[in-house]
Amino acid sequence: MSFNSEAVIADFPILTRTIRDGKRLVYLDSGATSQKPSVVIEAESNFYRLHNAAVHRGAHQLAEEATDAYEGARAMVANFLGADSNEIVFTKSATESLNLVAYAIGNAPAGNRFHLTPGDEIVISEMEHHANLIPWQQLAARTGAHLKWFEVTPAGRLDLEQLDSLITARTKIVSITHQSNVLGTINPIPEIVTRAHAVGAFVVLDACQSVPHMPVNVKDLDIDFLAFSGHKSVGPTGIGVLWGREELLNDLPPFLTGGSMIENVTMTTATWAKAPKRFEAGVPNMAQAVGLGAAVTYLQNIGMNEIFSHEKELTRYAMAALSDISDLTLIGPLDLEMRGGTLSFTVGDIHPHDLGQFLDSQGVAVRTGHHCAWPLTRKLGVPATTRASLYLYNTPQDIDELVQGIRNAQKYFG
Numbered sequence: 001m002s003f004n005s006e007a008v009i010a011d012f013p014i015l016t017r018t019i020r021d022g023k024r025l026v027y028l029d030s031g032a033t034s035q036k037p038s039v040v041i042e043a044e045s046n047f048y049r050l051h052n053a054a055v056h057r058g059a060h061q062l063a064e065e066a067t068d069a070y071e072g073a074r075a076m077v078a079n080f081l082g083a084d085s086n087e088i089v090f091t092k093s094a095t096e097s098l099n100l101v102a103y104a105i106g107n108a109p110a111g112n113r114f115h116l117t118p119g120d121e122i123v124i125s126e127m128e129h130h131a132n133l134i135p136w137q138q139l140a141a142r143t144g145a146h147l148k149w150f151e152v153t154p155a156g157r158l159d160l161e162q163l164d165s166l167i168t169a170r171t172k173i174v175s176i177t178h179q180s181n182v183l184g185t186i187n188p189i190p191e192i193v194t195r196a197h198a199v200g201a202f203v204v205l206d207a208c209q210s211v212p213h214m215p216v217n218v219k220d221l222d223i224d225f226l227a228f229s230g231h232k233s234v235g236p237t238g239i240g241v242l243w244g245r246e247e248l249l250n251d252l253p254p255f256l257t258g259g260s261m262i263e264n265v266t267m268t269t270a271t272w273a274k275a276p277k278r279f280e281a282g283v284p285n286m287a288q289a290v291g292l293g294a295a296v297t298y299l300q301n302i303g304m305n306e307i308f309s310h311e312k313e314l315t316r317y318a319m320a321a322l323s324d325i326s327d328l329t330l331i332g333p334l335d336l337e338m339r340g341g342t343l344s345f346t347v348g349d350i351h352p353h354d355l356g357q358f359l360d361s362q363g364v365a366v367r368t369g370h371h372c373a374w375p376l377t378r379k380l381g382v383p384a385t386t387r388a389s390l391y392l393y394n395t396p397q398d399i400d401e402l403v404q405g406i407r408n409a410q411k412y413f414g
């Protein structure tokens with residue numbers, strides 16, 4: 001498949017609107033949330049328009065159609081990740097997926113393979129988003145397990161020298177981001193998985209910033225759990241995914257309890273359905289799941305390799321252009337190897353919030369702040385950065401306008 005930038009842009013209606021007194025929208029904030037193509041908007045609204053009913057319940061045609069659409073979306077997401085349908089749990093977000101795993105592990109009784117005791121270890125890294133940090137802090141606090149982490153080198157990479165000393169016979173869980181939402185670093189997951197599995201630990205992958213941008217196959221990665229959000233993958237808000245190996249999901253206690261997740265219920269007891277139902281209590285986010293099915297199919301039709309190559313070329317272009325700006329410091333890997341299109345930087349003494357506001361006045365949407373990775377920005381000695389994050393609908397022209405905006409800001413702030 002070949003990548004046709006103009007055709008991609010035409011798929012996203014929001015990109016035709018103007019902002020700030022008629023300026024073209026230069027959207028460089030896809031790391032926070034992506035824009036949506038018409039096929040996704042239509043899939044979600046068509047569900048409400050034509051098929052809306054509670055899934056897995058009613059004995060009527062609409063319920064049947066809704067269930068088919070919802071389960072069809074599950075099959076599409078499974079196919080996208082190289083997984084089986086029973087391994088796809090729909091949640092409301094990646095944050096919920098990661099909380100689900102951590103909380104469910106905390107509910108595992110003695111004798112269950114996930115049971116944690118004081119002295120067991122959970123390994124994360126300094127570059128985690130708060131969504132893949134705080135649930136593990138909480139789990140450690142609940143169980144007496146010990147939280148440990150990979151440090152980040154000044155070049156913005158995980159310090160792999162620590163691999164063997166950090167992941168030990170006491171390690172039960174290793175939970176790592178695939179691609180940093182601040183640095184753009186793509187982490188060496190195979191090395192980490194090999195070491196983790198050698199000591200019998202489970203690997204959880206926070207794939208929020210990788211699944212939308214590159215081919216991700218859970219079987220090839222040999223991981224145990226994976227989380228991502230629909231809204232960063234051209235899908236709707238309110239829908240996330242937890243993938244887990246089927247036999248592991250079926251050994252994991254539930255997180256939320258209630259309707260649909262049970263096998264049998266008496267006034268005093270209940271037993272659990274198998275995955276994925278066990279983890280989908282209540283009426284789920286049906287229209288959003290259907291929208292996500294359309295989103296991953298849209299990405300697949302373009303081709304994840306094509307999207308990754310497009311973003312890589314754009315990242316190369318952006319890094320060269322940004323490095324020409326005096327006083328601009330790029331935070332994160334300066335080489336293109338194992339790096340995605342998330343570009344965080346500081347510009348002299350201009351506060352990132354001021355720069356973000358100035359760029360907005362020029363039509364350029366970026367994010368500023370600590371990007372929900374406060375320990376990382378603190379470690380790097382930059383309390384806040386400006387972040388431009390690229391996606392399939394961005395072009396070299398967008399980068400040129402970012403660069404011009406930064407130069408204008410330098411003049412404006414003196």
Ligand SMILES: Cc1ncc(COP(=O)(O)O)c(C=O)c1O
Binds near residue numbers: 093132177209
């Ligand atoms: C690496 C990473 N993990 C987790 C999250 C949380 O995703 P959500 O807010 O969609 O739950 C984000 C969102 O920015 C992220 O970038």
